[in-house]
Amino acid sequence: MKLTVLGSGSPEAYARRASSGYLLETGKDTILFDCGGGVFDNLLRSGRRPSDITHLFFSHLHSDHMMDYARLVHAAWDEGAPPLKVFGPAPIARITQGYFGPDGVLSHDLRARTELVPSQEVWKARGGTLPRPWPAPEVTEISPGFRHNGDGWTLSSCAVPHAQPVLDCMAFAVEAAGRKFVYSGDAGPCNALEQLCAKADLLLHWCYRLDGEGAHPMMVPLTPTPSDIARMARKAEVGRLLVTHFRIHMDQPDRHGAAVEAMRSEFGADCAIVEDLDTYEV
Structure with missing residues (x-):
């Protein structure tokens, strides 16, 4: 498996940093975990295309964690890709319809691109055929504990405390060829x-707060520090161990270095703070 940090x-x-997005390549599949703002552009910078996902x-x-979702789906559709397989907690199906349904926010764009003759001719010149269907991601709403069997890989999940009860929040583990990758969300x-x-x-x-950094009492149990994560x-x-989701103030050189040292003191040398477009073999 190969991990590429897109945000x-x-x-x-x-x-310096796009919002959350992480690409995992295993076998014939290219899996994206989350799709926040800026992830789409970094996908292109990494040498991939939307249709690769x-x-x-x-x-x-x-x-x-989802601001670039509509952009990814629309761009992959414009490349003629098969429908993207999308998995996420409710109401991701309703959100998807809100973008791409008959009365969705992109419905006027989609009508223009599929019904107007000039747009149809552009599509045909690129190898497309008519009638041109609208984007239709294959959406599966999931809950913590969800498991999925892919082509040579398996995914499992669990609930993690973050924004309940408004949002369901999950971590994921992917296992393939005797290797195991975990993304905490x-x-x-x-x-x-x-x-x-x-x-x-x-x-x-993820790491939202540094060692010694104050926080509201309700935030403390939800935001482990580098030392907490390393332990x-x-x-x-x-x-x-890799940590991510760094905020602007955390990237000050002294604080950045202190976070690495805090992790190493608890975990050992094989840990780091990731940067956009970093790649790692799992």
Whole structure:
């Protein structure tokens, strides 16, 4: 498996980091976890095309994890790709209809592109045939505990504390060819996540707050620090730890370096803070 970081940031507008998005390639499949703002552009910068994505899994439906969803679906459709397989918590089906349904926010664009003769001629010149159907992602609404069998890979999930009860929030594990990758989503510490991480070859975990950084009392149990994450990863016997979702103030050189040292003191040397467009073998 190969991991490419397409977005390692937060909801904050930040030139250094797009919002959340992580590409995992395994066998013939290219799996995208989350699709926040800026992820689409980084997908292109990484040398891939929208039509390369075979599966999209949403950990939860905060905007910074799904802002580029419509753009990805529309662009893949415009390339003539098969319908994207989309998995996410409710109401992802209603959101998808809200974009691409008969009365969706993109319905006027889609009518113009599929019904006007000049647009039809452009489509035919690119190898398309008529009538041209609208985008129709294959959407499956999922709940924590969901499992999926892919072509040579399996995915499992668990609930993680983050924005309940408004949003269902999940972490995912993918296993293929004897290797295991875990993506935490936005997660507070919990036994279910620790069990999901057990003996993972690579854990990609969000980090919203630094050691010693104050937070509202309700945020503290939901936002583990680098030390907290590293301790959990060591306990779960993770092979390699990567942290992501860094905010602007956390990237100040002294704070960035202190976060790495905090992780290494608890976990060991094989840990890092990811950057957009980094790649890793799992």
